[in-house]
Amino acid sequence: MIMAKITSFLRDRFLRFRREVIVLWYAFRHPATPTWLKLVSLLLAIYLISPFDLIPIMIPFLGVVDDLIIVPLGVSFVVKRLPTEVRTESEQQATRWIGRYIKRPLLFTLIVLLVLLLIWAGLFWLLWHFWLSGLLGG
Numbered sequence: 001m002i003m004a005k006i007t008s009f010l011r012d013r014f015l016r017f018r019r020e021v022i023v024l025w026y027a028f029r030h031p032a033t034p035t036w037l038k039l040v041s042l043l044l045a046i047y048l049i050s051p052f053d054l055i056p057i058m059i060p061f062l063g064v065v066d067d068l069i070i071v072p073l074g075v076s077f078v079v080k081r082l083p084t085e086v087r088t089e090s091e092q093q094a095t096r097w098i099g100r101y102i103k104r105p106l107l108f109t110l111i112v113l114l115v116l117l118l119i120w121a122g123l124f125w126l127l128w129h130f131w132l133s134g135l136l137g138g
Helices: 002-029 035-049 062-080 084-101 105-136
Strands: none
Touching (some): 002 035, 002 062, 035 062, 035 105
């Protein structure tokens, strides 16, 4: 019973987060979105993509807390502060986009995670190639 409630809560929160991320994408492109909200959205995206976290991933359990709690809370914070006109238009566009392109949510999630992993691998390769190999002499 309790496990079913937890699973249901996590699923609902994930679906809301997915929708809010798409709403932020459309709001970011909207000309009426305040600059400070665009900046916060951009910083959240950079933080999510970045392999560097406030709490290192090597710390058991706490290492993923920032990605699973801080980022979704930040996204919700920005979405709630969007001007009404921008939020309404962005939500309508997000609903259309989700209806058109996300037929299999699990597959979509796996693709997004794979893309994030590839971005992290690319960043680590660049770091190794241009910075660490120079320090180590080759």
